Amino acid sequence: MKVSTGYKKPPMLVVLAGGLGSRLAPITICEKSSQKISGTRIYNSNAFPKPLLPLGGMIPLMQPLIDTIKSECEIDRTAMVLMYMPEDFRQYYGNSVEYFWDHQVERNVNLDTAGCILEGWNSDIRGSLDIPANYIIPSGDIRAKINTREMYDLHVKNNALATIALAPVQWHEVGRFGTVVREGDIRDINTDRFSLYLGQKFSRILEFKEKTPHSPSNLNNASIYIISKRLFDLIVDDVDFLIDDSFPHRPNEIKLSEGRRKRLGVFSSYLKGEGLIKKGQVNPNFSDWGRHIFPDIIERPQIYGQQEANDPEGLYGFVFDGLWSDDGTKLALWRSNMELLAGMGGVFGNSDFSWWPKPENIIKGNNGLPVWYGNNVKISKSSTLLGPTIIGDNVTIEDNSIVASSVIGSGWTIAYGSEITSSALYPDRKFLGLVADNRHLEYSVKNKQIYGSLIGSGFPKNGSVFLVPNSGAKFSFSDGIARIEKGVIVATDSMLIIDGFIQ
Structure with a gap:
């Protein structure tokens, strides 16, 4: 279907993807932007920039909206405005994006939401013969179901x-x-x-x-x-x-x-x-x-x-x-995964969310509700799966383990005796094709009960942890080791648990 306007050229897509995602720390805190808590340097060696966080364990947060806009408006030109972890966007999108505008990174300056676009437009588009009359500009860190063609x-x-x-x-x-x-x-x-x-x-x-x-x-x-x-x-x-x-x-x-x-x-x-x-x-x-x-x-x-x-x-x-949500906090990000499983969500909780991409394979769980699963998945006959649940590629679920109403990202092993309920376990960066240094991480849980948690990476092999003071969590340090009194645990080299409970 052709664009039903007098314009000869379709609009250009310009995606704002430069946010720091600071409210999601330490999920989004890479080594270059590491923080200190009680004198201990922390970062997540499995950090993602916020727009690339894989909602449902497989699809970057920004992707469905981008795909919808490009399809509905027949867009063939795309630019992305970058600032934080720009190399990840280049690696993931490659030649499908015409311009990566990261002038803020090059100059170490914040150009704000308008300046970052205008700098790229002024240098690459304004003086060209092939200049679009209109520009569709979405933020890369929202979920939305919108008819952009009608708009x-x-x-x-x-x-x-x-x-x-x-x-x-x-x-x-x-x-x-x-x-x-x-x-x-x-x-x-x-x-x-x-x-x-x-x-x-x-x-x-x-x-x-x-x-x-x-x-x-x-x-x-x-x-x-x-x-x-x-x-x-x-x-x-x-x-x-x-x-x-x-x-x-x-x-x-x-x-x-x-x-x-x-x-x-x-x-x-x-x-x-x-x-x-x-x-x-x-x-x-x-x-x-x-x-x-x-x-x-x-x-x-x-x-x-x-x-x-x-x-x-x-x-x-x-x-x-249609559905709209700003998933800018840890609690909102956990909730978005739970909404994906329920097929409903958004600001009022009643917007259709069944359209988000899921693995193609599907079976009925032990409770009769759907379990979507990816490729090369191994599920023990003595395990229990309670839907709705999403299981990514290359996941192993071993004997006597239970997965209930959760998102298990690619590459995890739910080992003997573990119980994962109402939680989201994020995959390693490599499953999005991003450079990954997972020498310190193991994507495996054994004899653990995890409930209502957002797990942003694998567990550290050395077992050292620290506590993120979130939602009233309390912690103390002794000999460089965190003593968990209440709340949330994360790893020294990598974020583990945000807003949840582990036993």
């Missing part, structure tokens, strides 16, 4: 300058997200909240609230954007504009004369000329989509409004009701 067609039909995907969130969580108020949404006079938005999928955004618990709306910025080339052109550098002096100054503006101001761009020539930023650095007051640029579009139509008849203009919101 893109509405973006083009309405000649939008930018479109944000919006997903409702729980009211008590609005402070964690950027939220919006749209044209046509109705405020409930009893609660003073905008909540009557269903049926209005695409509408102009009137207000943008960046992470405030007092937002009148629960329409969350779902971190999937469609940005027109014109917006890139308008924000990359400074813009002079006319405005009545009665309008208050924004932090990113300077007065030129009566009724004239300069809005400073992401890579502001004015700030560079004044020596306030160096070449290649971003304007700190105008470098983030949610905090700076989207509010500026709303508040400064003098800049972003139509200058010519066909100019894209306006910030729009596309509401979708």
